[in-house]
Amino acid sequence: MSRIIETAFNTSTQKRFYLPSKFVWGVGCHQQLYELIEDCASIAVFVDAAFENHPFMNELRSQLGARLAFVEVCRSMPQAQRLREIARTLLQPEAIVSIGGGSTVDAAKAVVAEWLFGTFDGVGMGDKRGMPWRPDAKRPLLIGLPTTAGTGADVSRYYVAYDAFTKGKTHGKSWDLVVDWVLVDPIFLRSAPPTLMLISAFDAFVHLFETFICRGERSWFGDMLSLDGIARLMSALDAYVRRDDRSDETLLALNYSAAVGGIAISNIRTGNIHEAAGALLEVTSLSHGETLMVFLRPAYNQYRGAIADREALLIRHLSAHAPELGFRNFDGIVDWWRSAFDQFGLLERIDAAVNAITDWNHASRHIRNRVVADRVWCEKESPLPLMDTMVDEFIKAALPQYTLI
Numbered sequence: 103m104s105r106i107i108e109t110a111f112n113t114s115t116q117k118r119f120y121l122p123s124k125f126v127w128g129v130g131c132h133q134q135l136y137e138l139i140e141d142c143a144s145i146a147v148f149v150d151a152a153f154e155n156h157p158f159m160n161e162l163r164s165q166l167g168a169r170l171a172f173v174e175v176c177r178s179m180p181q182a183q184r185l186r187e188i189a190r191t192l193l194q195p196e197a198i199v200s201i202g203g204g205s206t207v208d209a210a211k212a213v214v215a216e217w218l219f220g221t222f223d224g225v226g227m228g229d230k231r232g233m234p235w236r237p238d239a240k241r242p243l244l245i246g247l248p249t250t251a252g253t254g255a256d257v258s259r260y261y262v263a264y265d266a267f268t269k270g271k272t273h274g275k276s277w278d279l280v281v282d283w284v285l286v287d288p289i290f291l292r293s294a295p296p297t298l299m300l301i302s303a304f305d306a307f308v309h310l311f312e313t314f315i316c317r318g319e320r321s322w323f324g325d326m327l328s329l330d331g332i333a334r335l336m337s338a339l340d341a342y343v344r345r346d347d348r349s350d351e352t353l354l355a356l357n358y359s360a361a362v363g364g365i366a367i368s369n370i371r372t373g374n375i376h377e378a379a380g381a382l383l384e385v386t387s388l389s390h391g392e393t394l395m396v397f398l399r400p401a402y403n404q405y406r407g408a409i410a411d412r413e414a415l416l417i418r419h420l421s422a423h424a425p426e427l428g429f430r431n432f433d434g435i436v437d438w439w440r441s442a443f444d445q446f447g448l449l450e451r452i453d454a455a456v457n458a459i460t461d462w463n464h465a466s467r468h469i470r471n472r473v474v475a476d477r478v479w480c481e482k483e484s485p486l487p488l489m490d491t492m493v494d495e496f497i498k499a500a501l502p503q504y505t506l507i
Contacts, residue, residue, distance in 0.1 A: 132158060146174070182222075250360070304439060332359075376394070
């Protein structure tokens with residue numbers, strides 16, 4: 103059955119929705135980790151560097167003792183060379199715990215992919231779609247404790263790693279890599295810098311937005327998640343950014359909405375905002391959330407007429423469930439995000455990083471090639487079919503230095 107799930111897509115007449123994870127959310131729920139792993143003889147931990155010496159991490163080391171197989175401290179974006187080294191040289195544990203954001207759990211998922219499929223390069227893509235496990239493969243129990251409110255990577259079937267030298271992207275997708283348990287506890291967000299929270303939340307917003315406007319693969323279930331997730335996320339973030347609200351209730355709403363975004367986007371696909379942002383990420387010093395901001399308004403402007411009904415539905419929902427935000431149209435939503443980014447100096451940082459690009463011939467070709475290569479999105483799933491000339495217009499609107507080479 104899992105092979106059918108891997109190769110099934112939504113159509114206009116047939117829909118599917120899949121979520122293999124089990125959720126627990128609330129203050130203090132991170133302590134349930136011990137019950138989940140009590141029967142596991144060996145446990146590995148992937149932890150973000152910011153939480154390497156967190157009280158819970160120190161407690162976990164002490165509690166696990168000899169059962170702690172290894173700890174991988176994630177100090178940067180997942181590096182393909184290091185992940186292959188882990189998969190090929192360390193003994194496979196019975197359970198893997200991820201304590202971190204998207205990069206941390208992506209590192210863990212890529213290592214598990216190497217164990218299950220013999221590679222993490224392109225699993226679930228092209229001729230590797232529906233790829234079977236190796237005959238002797240065993241899957242460890244996967245548990246995620248997210249420390250950011252962004253990618254929802256724990257519940258996403260996607261993962262990405264980068265070459266340590268070229269920054270080239272290696273990515274894949276499989277429902278077999280979604281974590282078994284997600285413990286969403288606001289304790290891990292209490293010390294997060296506001297800038298990180300904002301950038302991460304914007305990533306979650308784009309996940310929910312691209313799910314909502316997807317033409318063929320969207321479903322009623324996805325619409326429900328997108329509408330609720332966007333309203334909950336933006337209301338909580340408005341309290342966090344505008345009113346300096348750091349309550350557990352606000353942090354939990356942000357964390358929960360990010361997880362919802364990960365679920366939603368996994369049941370469709372990322373769109374040209376993500377594709378263009380991912381390519382720009384590889385040629386600048388910007389974070390993923392910052393590169394997404396570059397392309398949001400140009401994408402909306404291009405889709406505007408095709409998503410008028412979607413926009414109206416979203417604004418009605420926001421008016422009913424987050425009236426304090428006062429949105430009248432999607433332009434207002436974009437303006438709100440740009441204002442929040444500007445409040446923390448991020449727009450200036452984005453402009454500086456983009457203007458620092460020295461080889462615009464390479465950068466423009468790289469971004470264009472990434473977007474046009476996704477023919478499924480451009481021809482089938484985009485709110486309107488995107489011809490190559492329209493992709494050029496989209497990039498030109500986002501990056502005025504861009505010229506078609």
